[in-house]
Amino acid sequence: MELSKRQEAIMEIVKKEGPITGEQIAERLSLTRATLRPDMAILTMSGLLEARPRVGYYFSGKTPGSVLAEKLHNIKVGEIKSVPVVVPEQCSVYDAVVTMFIEDVGTLIVVREGGLLEGVISRKDLLKTTLGGQDIHKLPVGVVMTRMPNVITVEPDDSVWLAAKRLITHEVDALPVVRPVRDDAGSLEVVGRLSKTNIARLFVELGEGGG
Amino acid sequence: MELSKRQEAIMEIVKKEGPITGEQIAERLSLTRATLRPDMAILTMSGLLEARPRVGYYFSGKTPGSVLAEKLHNIKVGEIKSVPVVVPEQCSVYDAVVTMFIEDVGTLIVVREGGLLEGVISRKDLLKTTLGGQDIHKLPVGVVMTRMPNVITVEPDDSVWLAAKRLITHEVDALPVVRPVRDDAGSLEVVGRLSKTNIARLFVELGEGGG
CATH class of the missing domain: 3.10.580.10 (CBS-domain)
Structure with missing residues (x-):
């Protein structure tokens, strides 16, 4: 799974500042929340980010490499x-x-x-x-x-x-x-x-x- | 990368009927397009589906396995x-x-x-x-x-x-x-x-x- 430039930017922000809300991430990138939504969905559903209500997004500790790793462990x-x-x-x-x-x-x-x-x-x-x-x-x-x-x-x-x-x-x-x-x-x-x-x-x- | 049940259902529909529009997929699943949007984004951005304007979604021929495969080939x-x-x-x-x-x-x-x-x-x-x-x-x-x-x-x-x-x-x-x-x-x-x-x-x- 290759991340887009924008997804990598999101990952950087969340790694540094997480937990952080979707609104705050949108602000940092000068984008609307709606624009970000598909990216946030990809990053959470692929396991790279985790989301918790009223807390925000945080880094799961997984990398695209570790998603591959999980497969090898399974x-x-x-x-x-x-x-x-x-x-x-x-x-x-x-x-x-x-x-x-x-x-x-x-x-x-x-x-x-x-x-x-x-x-x-x-x-x-x-x-x-x-x-x-x-x-x-x-x-x-x-x-x-x-x-x-x-x-x-x-x-x-x-x-x-x-x-x-x-x-x-x-x-x-x-x-x-x-x-x-x-x-x-x-x-x-x-x-x-x-x-x-x-x-x-x-x-x-x-x-x-x-x- | 693990697909959700809904994402697998989408993959099935596109494999059988693609190229197919987002609206048609939503109809088959009795869901709104808005509900489907994050799933469609995940499936296209991970390379499993491809999308072409005025044509619709079609199966890229890749599987979650082949995304791993690409890594091994690189x-x-x-x-x-x-x-x-x-x-x-x-x-x-x-x-x-x-x-x-x-x-x-x-x-x-x-x-x-x-x-x-x-x-x-x-x-x-x-x-x-x-x-x-x-x-x-x-x-x-x-x-x-x-x-x-x-x-x-x-x-x-x-x-x-x-x-x-x-x-x-x-x-x-x-x-x-x-x-x-x-x-x-x-x-x-x-x-x-x-x-x-x-x-x-x-x-x-x-x-x-x-x-």
Whole structure:
């Protein structure tokens, strides 16, 4: 949403002097209230200004950018997550690499019985291991994976924004999407996978048709 | 930007019957023109509807989503690209893996003299190679890299949206950012790197403060 010059002038006035009445704003701009009405309606209905009877207009603290931000916060992990690709802890590093190529993913999720989260293993972890000179046919992934409780996770109702923030902050490529297990404190059921690829794909979708 | 129920009703009418005058819309909704005026102003000024004198209102083809989309298309690759991490074609696979770990990147860009693009090599390519049982100290990356002209690239003035689209379409993690070399047709100077991490980071930045 692009603001007109006049709308920007109104925003400036309200930021400086708000709460301020419509009449006072009209006065500052040497315009009639009627002329301003559509602009005031746009600014309040888009959430940039708020209006309260007998108080006047004041700045909501939102910017056109934060209106976009709200949209990003409203999309949930559950809406865009991928199917998790899982292996058991006893799986060999060699088999893990093969699984990664077959499934074409960059991160495997390691689970115990019941699909409960034990750890994660990334392409980077596996590359480091293959260089180590150990017998990767015998080495179980449990030895080289990142183990609970050090795994960064996300829940289906978390926002995609929060997931992206965790991916960036913790410098990982993917997060297991989990649900706490009732009556089993600390256990997390794996219900999906959210990677940087999901974020990039969402980015593309949000931009479709706007070229 | 969220539309009110009434604004959505107006959008429906205009999509079906446009071009249509304000009076006709008011009639359909059993409202006065004065009541509708702020809504019509919002819908036209946000770009969802267009208005032409003596013709009426018609649908611009934009949706609230496409207003967001426009924003994503306006951000350029040059604004968010990272520094490229490059190796020469003669670099051994072993040294490439070491470089990848030291620089903590998922993709290396292979260049010849003058920083001109020759190829790219990903963590996935290297993982496949380390499994192959060859002597990775002697094997040059030139043998296993994706070579020009098969490398997917992007230019600094391209939109970040286009870059994300290429990342997803071609299933790669990063793109070399290049500039064509004048008087040397087909040669591309490497000026940066754009990865899914850049996209995720931008996503986080766009959403800052909107929580």
